[in-house]
Amino acid sequence: MNITALPPSTLEFASSAEGWVAARSAQARALWAKSGDDSGHLSLPQHLVDTACAAAGVFDIWVSGAMVRFLADNLRLSHDEVRALYIFLAGVHDVGKAIPQFQRQIDREQYAHIVSGVRDAGLPLDARNREQQEQKIPHGVASGVILSNWLVGCGVPRSVAKRLAATVDAHHGIASEEEASNAAAHAATMYSSAWGKVQEELVDAMAQLTGFVSVAPRLRRMRTASAQVLSGLVVMADWIASNADAFPMGSGGSQVDRTIRGLAAIELTGPLRPRAVEDSVDQVFAEFFGWGSDRTPRAVQRAVVDAVREVDGPCLVIVEAETGVGKTEAALAGAGLMVARNDAQGVYFAAPTMATANGLLERTLDWASRAGERGGVASMYLAHSKNSLVEPYQSLRFQGIGEDLEHGSVVAKEWMSGRRKGLLSNIVVGTVDQVLMLALTQRYSMLRHAALAGKVVIFDEVHAYDAYTSAYLLTTLEWLHYYGASTIVMSATLPPDRRNAMISAYTDARPNDDPGDAYPLVTVATDEHVRFYTPEPSPTTLTATIEVIADDTDTLRASLEDNLADGGCALVLCNTISRAQDAYRVLSDAFPGEVTLHHAGFMSWERVEREDELRAELGPDARRGAGRPLRKVVVATQVAEQSLDIDVDVLYSDIAPMDLVIQRAGRLHRHTRPAADRPSKVSSPRIYIRGFVQREPSPIFDSGTAAIYDPKILLHTAALLPDTFRRPGDIAPLVHATYRREVEVPPAWLSVYEEAKEASRLREESAIKRSSDYRIAAPEDAKHLRELFKLTDHALRSLDKGEERGAAQVRDAEPTVEVIPIELTEFGYSPLGQPNGEVLWDSELEPRVARHLAASTVRLPARMTRALADFEAVVGQLEESTPKTWDDNYLLRGQLALPLNADWVARVGRFQVRYSSELGLETLSDNTARAVGGGG
Incomplete structure (x- = not known):
């Protein structure tokens, strides 16, 4: 990046920071911020000014006008004052490293010269008493305390000072509790006065450099949402300045050069700039x-x-x-x-x-x-x-x-x-x-x-x-x-x-x-x-008859044999993997070579292949005789419910909430086709509804369906199912009616309906209550940044830092364990589905093999890890069985292997599982395959 590539304001700030480190006292310059690199260490003043310059770049390049307006309105500051505030916060985020506990933590032989330099500069590192020696104070917490005290000294109201100081306190990802801040404040009273002087020097000097010294007296309001955003921006600047490829150890070169080189390495992009279109x-x-x-x-x-x-x-x-x-x-x-x-x-x-x-x-x-x-x-x-x-x-x-x-x-x-x-x-x-x-x-x-x-x-x-x-x-x-x-x-x-x-x-x-x-x-x-x-409605694109049929697979088979006697393509959509696998077994006998099974229990790459195959055969461009099969039965779960652009001639669907039934109907006669594409028996769209164990005198649903969906909404759907569905005209009336508080049901249903309403109420209350374990407060309700990181005792026990656990917490589903099936051999192991069947040992993997393994993930059924004892047994066994070299590969790091024998069967904990490319993952009981439970 040449000098003109950075905004002039960023270059101007970097230029003003020239000599800032050299101007610091001997005590300040003796402090270290980062160590462990062969090229030496980075002084604390250098890291602080690097971070301030990185912040200037983030603000001038990346931060949008919308975000500046939000912060300015929330803080009642001008654009330039917001900029000064942010750069200042980034520039003092690590001032908490100017404490004895941090500076002596590398008191080992290889770093003796660094620690000696701190002592020689007149900053005592020896604790005055045993309590102080053993006390551990995170430097982020110390930064918050130092900044809060400094702000109060500048006339900022204490409540505002604490909220603002929380933005640097939290720069390691979580705002500390008040007890930790109080402990750090107490420890500070036991430091030599020399430490207080160097801390104040660093904060004073950064306030002067950034211009914040004139902004501080104007700070009269700090809301939690502003603190959250500012804290995120501070993290950005810190991570940029902590990147050794961007801002290397040592203090060589001018500050302008360091800033140019550092921001060039990061390559921040500015806000999206759509072209102005003000015409028609x-x-x-x-x-x-x-x-x-x-x-x-x-x-x-x-x-x-x-x-x-x-x-x-x-x-x-x-x-x-x-x-x-x-x-x-x-x-x-x-x-x-x-x-x-x-x-x-x-x-x-x-x-x-x-x-x-x-x-x-x-x-x-x-x-x-x-x-x-x-x-x-x-x-x-x-x-x-x-x-x-x-x-x-x-x-x-x-x-x-x-x-x-x-x-x-x-x-x-x-x-x-x-x-x-x-x-x-x-x-x-x-x-x-x-x-x-x-x-x-x-x-x-x-x-x-x-x-x-x-x-x-x-x-x-x-x-x-x-x-x-x-x-x-x-x-x-x-x-x-x-x-x-x-x-x-x-x-x-x-x-x-x-x-x-x-x-x-x-x-x-x-x-x-x-x-x-x-x-x-x-x-x-x-x-x-x-x-x-209210845009003009689309013309009617589908008029389909709806018929409820018995739930047994013999009825399903007979109906399909009749409808597809002259050919055609059908979708059988089931609510659980077990029902889909049961249907597939029966139908593959009736239609050998013409049935495809698609659900979430296949390895990732096999699911992608199935979807690609289905799009090729049943997509908008395929025609009978030119890609579209003469006869085809697709048995699937909710993975085919939406966003899969396939077109079938007849639909069989398990009972589900009305909006989902309508979604499923979106696969039926989806595309305009020549008459020859649809045989006469399926030329008129028909929907068959399954999943009723009993219809009279009142409905009883398949147990898997009842476990997944709201019982009241299922009854509403059953009561309101029309004989004919027209798309799009019937969509809104049917969905709106289904989700009313109550609907009129037959007298024989009343007892079951009352039970369903109560079960629905309890289910919703429980769901909302469980969600609150991890859900933060509304922006107006959170009074301090730390409140966005508080958890219930239950949540604290189960919280994981990983992305997968986080994703699970925003969905009402039991977290499951993802595994990669491999086949054990006499000489090592083989990835499933590798064309050449190569055998691997615990050695470095070729990139193509690693990618294949990474694309072979599948999730174990939730019941295998629901109980703590099962979780520990299953995960513990899989961790022991996973090749150690996987941790050295960025695609496989943290993944678990599922070792299978030559029959692709494994005993995991107290469960026996089998994988096949025909049926996917199954659990085995009494020598009979039983599918992984749950929707999917």
Whole structure:
């Protein structure tokens, strides 16, 4: 990076910092901040000024106008004063290292010269008493205490000083409890006065350098949300300055040179700059998606763009429309306009699953490269734990997308990657869990808040959220609104209560009217108003008959044999893996070679292969005789419920909540086809509903279905199932009716219905209560930063720092253990599915083998690890069986192997499991295969 590549303001600050270290006292310059590098150590003043310069770069390059406005309004400061405050906080974040406990912790032979230098400078390191000798004070806590006392000395109210000081106290990922701060304050009273002088010198000098000395007296308000964002920004600056490749050990070179070299190594990208499009709606889509005159926006897409253009500030947009009307493009177009209008940092596109996120990646890339300002560079990240296996994303590390004179460039930056830093990229496509963790108590949550506070967040397919996850969604919306972040929510089937709850979470404004059963519907909520837009409905695209059939597999087989006598393609969608496997066994006998099983119990790469095969055979471009099979039966679980673009002639579905049944119907007669594609028996769309153990005198559902779904909603669905379903006209009336508080049921159902209502109430209360174990308070309710890191005793016992556990906590599902099946041989082990069947030993892995193993993950059933004794036995055994060299590979580090014998069977704890490419993972009991429980 040459000197002109940095903003002038950053260079100006770095230039003003020239000589800052040399001007410090001998005592200050003797203090060390980092050691252990062959090139020596880094002094504390040097690390502090490096971090201040990094902060100047972060503020001038990365921080968006929207985030500055939020902080300025919240703190009642000007833009320049916010900048001075942030750079100052970054510049004093490690002042707590200027304490005896920290400076003597490397008192070993190899570092004797460093420790001796501290003593020789006149700073005593020996403790005065045994209590002081044994007391451990984290330097972050000490930084908070030192800064708080300094601020109070400058006239800042003590309550404000404590809240502001918490931003440096928390720079290691969690704000300390008040007891820890009190202990550190007490310890400080026992230090030699020389320590107090050097601490005050460092803070005074940084306040002068940054200009904060004139800002401090103006600080009269500090709210928790501001502290959270500032803390996240401090972490960013600290991590940049602590990167030895960016800011090396020692103090060689000028401060300007160190800053230029350091920020060049990190390659921060500025906020996304969409090109200004103020012409017609047609022009917006032409610019953003490259549409020509032969393609014009649909009614829903026009409504979203028109609605967004009427809003000046942040807003919540809820788009309710059927599949296939272009909601994705509508959301991206609206997000581009919002980013430009509000000077946002970027966009996060939140998908329900990894597979849907992968599917959205290239569509979002195309939009980003076209929508970006000419010559601009935007960073991109794919936010889920398997992103290293997604080729289109990995290719971004080596080349930009759309690098030409007309469009902007989109790249994956090395520093802005990983589960904590990746969200800092301008454009993020990922799972919804990563956004909902905004409301989760988690280490380094401040970095997630800083990353998302300035973005436009798009939520896709929110209809599938249960009460537990909805609680996280609503808290997330409260925080996003507080930060001034705009949000777009998309759904094909949204109950009015859920829509109203989201509106209430985002704004206190209330709608002036009721849209009733209007569909499609675009809702726009701001601080001032809630407005509804009703685009012209799409014509009827499906008229399907609905019939309930007996639940036994013989009935299913007979019905399929009749419907597919002349050929055709059917989807049998089951609520649990066990039901899917049972159906597959029966149907594969009836239709040999014509049945495909698809569920979450297969290794990842096999699931991807199955989905690719299904899209190729049943996608929009396949025709009978040209890819589309003459006859095909797909047996699947919820993995085929949404975001899988396949088209079948007849649908068999387990009973499920009405909105999910409608989602499943989205696979039926999905594409316009020649008449020859659909045999006469399936030329008219039909839906068959299974899963009733009993229908009269009152419904009893399959036990797996009853365990997964709300019993009241299942009864509502059973009562309201029509004989004929029309898409899209029936979507809103059916979903709205199903989610009313009560519906009219037959007299014979009343007893069961009352039990179901009570069970539903208890289930929802329990879900919300369990979610509160980890869910943070609303922004107005949290009075101090430490409150965002408090957990109940139960949560503290089970909290894990890993991404997978965090994701599990925002979904109402039991955490399960992910494993990689391998086959043990006489000479080593073999990955399952390797074409050449090579045998490996505990040695370094070739990259292609490591990638294959990393793509072979599958989850054990929850019941295998539900009990603590089972968890310890299973995980302990698997840890012992995992090749040790996996820890040396970044793709496999932390993964567990599932060693199988030659029959691909293993005894794990008290369970016996089997894997096959035909059925996936099974647990075995009494020599009979029984499937992994739960949905999937």
